[in-house]
Every structure is written in C-alpha cells, then in structure tokens.
Amino acid sequence: MKFSEIRSQLEVYRNAAESIREILLANAVMIGEFPAPTFHEDQRVRFIEDRFSECGLQNCSTDEVGNGFGILNGEAGERQILLIAHADTIFSEKTDHTISLLADRMIGPGVGDNSLGLAVLASLPILLERLDIRLKSNVILMAASRSLGRGNLEGLRFFLDNNKLPISSALCVEGVKLGRLSYSSIGMLRGEIEVRVPEMYDWTRFGAAGAIITLNDVINKINRIPLPKRPKTSIVLGSIEGGASFNNIATHSLLRFEIRSESAEVVHDIHEEIRDRITEMSLETAAEVSLDIVARREPGGIDFRHPLVHRSREILKALHIEPRVAPSTSELSELIRHKIPAITLGLTTGAHLNHTNEEVLIEPIFTGIAQLLGMLIAMDEGLCDEH
Amino acid sequence: MNIDHWLQNNTFHYSSFWDFRHLLEAKEEQNLTISLCIPTLNEEKTIGKEIVIFKSELMSRYPLLDEIAVIDSGSTDNTRDVAASFGADVYLADNILPEVGSKRGKGENLWKAIYQLKGDIIVYVDADIKNIHPRFAYGLLAPLVYRPEIKYVKAFYDRPLAFSQGIRPSGGGRVTEILVRPLFSLFFPELTAIVQPLSGEYAVRREVLEAIPFPIGYGVETSHLIDVYNKWGMEAFGQTDLDQRVHRNQATRDLGKMAFGILQTFLLRTKALGLMPEIPDLNSTLRQFQVKEGNFEQVEYHIVEEERPPMMEIPAYRKKFHPGQ
Numbered sequence: 001m002k003f004s005e006i007r008s009q010l011e012v013y014r015n016a017a018e019s020i021r022e023i024l025l026a027n028a029v030m031i032g033e034f035p036a037p038t039f040h041e042d043q044r045v046r047f048i049e050d051r052f053s054e055c056g057l058q059n060c061s062t063d064e065v066g067n068g069f070g071i072l073n074g075e076a077g078e079r080q081i082l083l084i085a086h087a088d089t090i091f092s093e094k095t096d097h098t099i100s101l102l103a104d105r106m107i108g109p110g111v112g113d114n115s116l117g118l119a120v121l122a123s124l125p126i127l128l129e130r131l132d133i134r135l136k137s138n139v140i141l142m143a144a145s146r147s148l149g150r151g152n153l154e155g156l157r158f159f160l161d162n163n164k165l166p167i168s169s170a171l172c173v174e175g176v177k178l179g180r181l182s183y184s185s186i187g188m189l190r191g192e193i194e195v196r197v198p199e200m201y202d203w204t205r206f207g208a209a210g211a212i213i214t215l216n217d218v219i220n221k222i223n224r225i226p227l228p229k230r231p232k233t234s235i236v237l238g239s240i241e242g243g244a245s246f247n248n249i250a251t252h253s254l255l256r257f258e259i260r261s262e263s264a265e266v267v268h269d270i271h272e273e274i275r276d277r278i279t280e281m282s283l284e285t286a287a288e289v290s291l292d293i294v295a296r297r298e299p300g301g302i303d304f305r306h307p308l309v310h311r312s313r314e315i316l317k318a319l320h321i322e323p324r325v326a327p328s329t330s331e332l333s334e335l336i337r338h339k340i341p342a343i344t345l346g347l348t349t350g351a352h353l354n355h356t357n358e359e360v361l362i363e364p365i366f367t368g369i370a371q372l373l374g375m376l377i378a379m380d381e382g383l384c385d386e387h
Numbered sequence: 388m389n390i391d392h393w394l395q396n397n398t399f400h401y402s403s404f405w406d407f408r409h410l411l412e413a414k415e416e417q418n419l420t421i422s423l424c425i426p427t428l429n430e431e432k433t434i435g436k437e438i439v440i441f442k443s444e445l446m447s448r449y450p451l452l453d454e455i456a457v458i459d460s461g462s463t464d465n466t467r468d469v470a471a472s473f474g475a476d477v478y479l480a481d482n483i484l485p486e487v488g489s490k491r492g493k494g495e496n497l498w499k500a501i502y503q504l505k506g507d508i509i510v511y512v513d514a515d516i517k518n519i520h521p522r523f524a525y526g527l528l529a530p531l532v533y534r535p536e537i538k539y540v541k542a543f544y545d546r547p548l549a550f551s552q553g554i555r556p557s558g559g560g561r562v563t564e565i566l567v568r569p570l571f572s573l574f575f576p577e578l579t580a581i582v583q584p585l586s587g588e589y590a591v592r593r594e595v596l597e598a599i600p601f602p603i604g605y606g607v608e609t610s611h612l613i614d615v616y617n618k619w620g621m622e623a624f625g626q627t628d629l630d631q632r633v634h635r636n637q638a639t640r641d642l643g644k645m646a647f648g649i650l651q652t653f654l655l656r657t658k659a660l661g662l663m664p665e666i667p668d669l670n671s672t673l674r675q676f677q678v679k680e681g682n683f684e685q686v687e688y689h690i691v692e693e694e695r696p697p698m699m700e701i702p703a704y705r706k707k708f709h710p711g712q
Contacts, residue, residue, distance in 0.1 A: 022474065026443030029436055033518070054448070098517050098633070101435035103465065103472045 003311065003383050007318045010370045014319075016131050017369035024123045024369075025101060025362070027051065031122070032099045032108055032115035038088040038151040041066055041143075045087050048122050048143045055125035057141070065158045066145035072125055074380070076136040081379050082170035082340070083124070083139055084156065084331055085117035086147035090354055107359040112350040116175030116360055118143055120347060120369060127373070135380045137168070144331060149190075152295040153334045160338045169308060169379050170342035171372065172331045175360055176353060178368045179316060180346035181323045183309045184301025185333030186232075187267040189259045189293060193218055193278060195242070196288040197251040210249035212242050214287045219255065221277040225270060231262035235270065260329065264299055297333040308341050308384040315374045319367055341386065345372060390580045397537065398582075399627045401526030407449040410525065413532045420453045421528055422506030426496035428460040430514035431469050437512070437519045438473040444521040451525060456504055457514075458483070458496040466514075478503055484703060490693055492603035493587075498695045501596045502704050508532075509596060513587035517633040527590035530625040538595045539615050540625040541581055542588035544632045560585065561639075566646045567609060570653055574662055575613065577621045584612055585649075588629070595619070597704065601695040605645045606652025610694075613656045640675055644688055647673040651692040 017024070034044040045068035052060040052070025059071045068087065089110035091097070099108035099115070106116075121141045128135070145155035160167075174180065195211040195218070209217075219237065227233045235257060242253025259274075261267045275291055282289040302308060304325075316323045328344050335342035347368030350360040378384050404410060414421065423441055427434060438455060445451045457470040457477045471477045481489045483499040497511055508531050510524050527540045563585050571578040578584065585608050599614040601607055615623055637645075651671070657663040673688040698704045705712055 020447075022439045022443040023447055025439045025473075029440060030520075099436065100432055101439055101473075102431070103435065103469045 001377065001381050003314070003378060003381075006374050006377050006381075006383075007315065010315065010318055010374050013131065013373045014366045014370035016127055017366040017373075020123060020126055020130065021362075021366075023126060024119055024365070025106065027122045028106060028111065028115050028119035029099045029101060031118050032106075032111050033097045035091065035093040035095065035097050036087055036089050036110070037092050038090075038146055038148045040093065041087040041145045044118070045143050045145060048087070048118055051122040052125070052141060055129075057125060063159065065155050067155045067159055068143040068145075070125075070141045072128070072135070072139040072141065074135045074137040074139065077138050079137040079168040080165045081137045081139050081376065082142060082167045082335075082342075083121060083173060083376070084142040084144050084170060085121050085173045086114050086155075086331060087118060087143040087145055088148050088151060089113065090148060091356070095356060104363065105359050105361050107357055109356045109358055111358050112175035112348070112353055112360040113358065114173075114175050116347055116365065117173040120173055120365075120372065127369070133377070135377070137380045138165075139376070140165070140167070147331060150294045152190075153331060156331050156334045160334060160340075167338075167340050169384060170335050170340050171375060171379070172328075172335070172342060172344040173372065174330075174344060174346050176348065176350035177324065177346040178348050178364050178371075179321045179324045180344065181309070181312055181316065181325050182328035182332055182344035183304070183306065183325075183342075184327045185297055185299060185336050186327040186329060187261045187264040187299040188295070188297040188329045188333075189267050189271050190295040191257060191271075191274075191291055191293045193255045193257070193274075194288075194290050194292065195253045196290075197249075198286075198288065209285065209287075210243070210251065211253040211287065212250040214281065214285050214289065215240070215242060215253040215255055218278060218281055218289065221281070222257070222274060225273050227270075228266060231266060233259075233261035233263070233266050233270070235259050258329075262299055262327075297329050298337060300333070300336045301327070302336075302341050302343075306341060306386055308343055308379070311378045311384050312343055312345065312371075312375055315371050315378070318374075319371055321367065321371070341384070343375075345375065347372070390577055393577070393621050393624075394580055397530075397622070397625045399526070399530055399625060401522040401627055401629050404525055404529035407451065407525070410529055410532060411449050411451055414451060417532070419508060419532065420506045421451060421508045421510065422500075422504035423452050423455045423510045423512060423524055424497065424500040424504060425455070425457050425470075425475070425512055425514050426460070426493050426500070427457050427462060427466050427470070427514045428493075429462045429464045429466060431462070431464040431466045433517065433519070434466050434514050435469045435473050437514060437516065438470055438475045440519050440521060441524055442474055445524055451528065452510075453506060454504060456500065458500050458503065460491065460493070460496055484701065486703065487695075487701065490603045490695070492693075494601045494603035494607035495695065497607060498601035498603070498698065501593070501698045502701070502707065507593050508590055509593065510590040511588065518631065522629050523588055524590075526627040526629050527588060530627065531590055531592060534625065536622060537625040538592045538619055538623040539611070540590045540627055541583070541612075542586045542629050542632075543582035543626055544586070544630060545582065545628050562642050562646050562649065566649060567653075570650075574657060575616060578612055578616055580621070581612060581624065581626055583626075584608060586632075588632075593708075595623070597698040597708070600697050602648075602652045602692045603695060604652075604690065604692050605648030606692045609649050610652050610656060613653075613660075617660065643675060644673060644690060647688075648690050648692050651690070655692070
C-alpha cells in the first residue's frame, strides 16, 4: 500500500474505531478499575493478556517482571513492530479507582495515563479484524510493567535486554494528548532528597531546625544553581512531604525532583552540584540529608527528518491535527538506548492529568486511533524505514 | 424442600459461569432471547458505564443479551440522553401501555418492561452500581439457561474483606436482617435461605413475570419471592453470589421508609394468602421525628404500596405475546 492510500483511508479507520466504541470504552473502564501502582500491575496485565487470548493472539504471556504480551502474527512475519503502553499508574491501591463514563468523557484516576493507551492495545486486534487488515509484520502488543517513578522503565528494559526477536520499530501509546509527537529523549536524572533529624538531636545548637526548614534550605540552594538556556535545561521540583502535625517540629521530610537537559553533561554537572550542596547542608545542620537517584535517562533519539517522524507528521496533518513535538523521558528513551526507531503518540485530549479526577474526551479518541493505525500500516509497509 | 439441599444445589458463584462460549451455545440451543432491563431515575453518572460494559461484553463479544433497555421514570438529568448515546433502547415508563396510566415507583418500570421487552428471560439490574461488571448479568441469567427448572434467580453479595476463621455470618443489609428475614422466619421459613431477598438484581423467566402482580414501590422484591414461592415452590429459585456491589449507602431514615413499604406489602400478602386473615386496614402514613431549634417535630411520609396486576391480565399484553389466547 502506498502512503497516499493510507492517508486516504484515515477516515475509514476513524469510522471503524468509532464502530467499536463500546468495546474500547468498556476495556478502558475495566482496565482502569484495576489498581496498578508501579510494581503491582499484575491484575491489570492479566486482564489485558486475557483480552489478547480471546482475540486469538499468539504467545499471550506475562514475563518474569510482569510485562504482558500478545503477538499479532503477520502474514510474512519477517519483521517485528512493537506497540507498547505502560501498565502502571501513580495511584496507590487505596485510591478509589471507579471510572465514570459520561456522554462525552471518561473520568477517573489514570484514565488518560494510561488506561486508554492499554485499552487501545487490547481493542486493536478487533479493529484490524473489522477492517479486514492483515499486516505483514508481527505486531508485539506489550503492556509494560514498572515504568513510572522508581520502576524506572524496568519492564521495557528487561524485555529489550532479553528479547530474541529483532524489533524493527516501535510505537509508544499514551492516552493524552492527541497531536503529541515525541521522537527524542532528553537527559534526565530523577532523585529523592530526604532529611532526617536524629532522635538525639541537640535542638539548642546554633542553626538547629526541623526537617522542613532544612529541606527548605536545600530547595533554596537548588534554586540558586544557574541553568543554561542552551542546551535547554530545567529542574522540576515534583513533590514534597514531611512532618506529622501542627505543633511538632518535623523530623522527616522528602523532596522528589527531576533534572532535565538536552545535554547529558549538564545533567551530570547539576547532579554533582546538588550532591555537594547536600553534603554541605548535612555538615552545617547535623541533620541527615541524603540523596537517592531513582532513575536516569540519556539524551538521544531519531532525527526530525527520519521517515518515522516525517510520516507521523503527514498523518497528523491529514487528520488536521497540529503536531506537538516534545521530548520524552518515558519508554521512548529505553527504545532509543537500544537503537530502535520509535515515536510516542497521544490519543485524545484530557484534563487533570495525574489527579483522581483525571479525564479524557471520547470523541477525539477515534481520530487518535486512526492516526495510530495509519502509522502502524505505514511501518508495516516499510514506509517509515530509513534507507 | 430441605433448605440445606436447596442451598447446596441452587446457590451459585458467578465465576462458575466463566465459559461464555458454552453459555452462548446453551442459549442458542434453546432458542432463548434475553433482555436486560435497567430501571432509572436520575442516574446519569453511572448509566453510561453500565450500558457500555454490558453492550461490549455481553452483546458485541458474546451475544448473550438480545437487547439492553433503560426504562426511565422521568429523569430530570441527562440519564436518557447518556443511555441512548451509548446504544441502549431508552423508554419513558409513562409512554409504555399509556392506557393503564402512570404510577411512580421502580416496580412500575419493572412491570412495564415485561410488555416492552421481548426476551424470554428478563435480567433486571439497578443503575446505581459503581463497580459494574458483566457478572451482574451473566451470573444471573446463566442458571436459567443451564437449569430449565429454575425460574427466578436472585443476586447476593458475599465478599468478606478479611476473615480468619472457618465460619462467618452471611446475610443481607439492615432491612433484610431486622425486618424481612425475621418475617420470613415466622411465615415462610424456606425463603430465609435466600441470602439477600431485597437485592435489586435478578433474572426471571417471562412465564413467571407475566403471572405475578407487581407492587410498584419498596415491596416489589418481597412480594415476588412470596408469590413465586407459592406458585412454584422453592425449587423455582436460584441465587448467585456476585461477590461485591458498591453503591450509595442509604440513610437510616430512608431505610425506615423502605421497611414501612415492605411491611405493608408483606401484611397484605399474608392476608391474601389467608395466613393472617384478620388484619385491619393499614395506615399509610409513616411518622418520623426531627428536632428543629430545640423542638421535636413530626415528619410524615405518605407511602402507599400500590400494586399492578399480573401482566397477563392486560389485554394489550396478551395480544402482543399470546395472540392466540
């Protein structure tokens, strides 16, 4: 199939996606109602694996780190395309995972990140069958475990380190946002700074302060670190916790942060600087200030002119969607590390991401699926290969 | 009938019906049609999810259901629009059998559904279930498909969060345990084996539905059990454990109204059956009390348990479903 034919079929793909709306939404709801905090994705993955089995996929299995797989066998079967959606969420098992479905939107924890992505994977075999599309390549559908936070992409890394099938290219699927196009990974270092005040702390010594004041000083020191404008660099202070009540001086506090830069060297330098300042703080206050690095990414990616990126831009254009090019620190970076051409695409628009009232709009999902299907077929036809 | 024997043979767990292909084959062999009825009144927040899940799992994937219908009592929110947008057949109860008029109450919707829906079996599922799952329908219809002698399958929910010993109490909600089960123990001891007589989820054969009267209010479930028991005996019942049902919890005052309605229905049934022929005319006003600015005041609720006759007595129904009679 020529690319122009794929482009002309996008409306057909969109309509077909809409025709399986109930199956897709039911999958999203049922997947979303299984709690799946990182390292505890098993129920959700088992459900998806059952879905793959029901669709007659081959090699439906869960590996030893909890990734779920199904393989859609291609007619030629000479190439493997990987379609991946992360299975974990940031929400604990104690969170009420009820998903609400209104006429135009779905609401609930993790519904966009990434129940919808998983639901599209689970529904894809039915969609292809409806459209009577038989791909040449094998498509590996993967619900990846241990992606977020401390998971540090362990699921995908395990698969790529141990997989025997050569992967020709990959698509990462995220619920939000339609138009997203990530083809590069930025350098990233994710860490936790923990302040602990010892039990026998001498509160009368000069500069004595609780764990929150000390952490505040740490934050001020981080804020004073000069950041270059080029290469683009930022430090994200993501979350903070500490203390126990109104009237007790806090003996424990924790800061989660992330350094991002287009340059691995800059990430390294900032890391060094934060480490030095923490050591200084520890000596000044006698509080225990520790730094724990939980995740790292190296910068990299494919070129803007790579056919995979070029084709995806063309498909977005044909669907009248403005591409939103942004680097990624998620699954894409692990694929890049293994030199597998890959992009990340979004499916719909949403709001309140990573809050319990997270929501996604239903109508744009069908366009998002048309985009995904168009790309999958283009990849299958070898139209996204670099020559 | 021995209660233990009945419990052993007619109590199921939904998980035993996991083989949808087998269930579908059994349904098709008997040429059965099955309808799902969801009675609604202002349920826009939960109705969409229910329809999507049942439609996807039990119509598109495995066509166990032949229709999904919402019978609405006149919602003032978007219930009907949401339900229709996800592909349910939506009916306003007032528009069904207009010649018999309209009455307010869930039982009215259940009764009118018998006329409107086409199934040989009707599965009734409430619209306020937060943790909706296909089991709420297939767990109830499966015993009817597999066991021809069973006519009425009731849901119950039995999922202890933690329990360490070998024996644990099992039962229904507050109204069941302090009103209905004691009443059944006094008058219909075998019916006590039905774990949750007031659960709003049940599947019933048309031949039963068309033959029994329908109280339109709180008493509909209690009345059904008594009437089916009297006509067909305990062996006509099955019950399925659906694990857990998450829904809105009702305030004690509301349960008082419910108990009042059920008690009315129960007493009228015992009178009609000759078990207590001397019951005087019943008062239809429930009195509850509240304190306002330091003063006690009475709050009155007028609760009359009206009843619809067996559907077979309605000419339009006989014409539609039994044209030869």
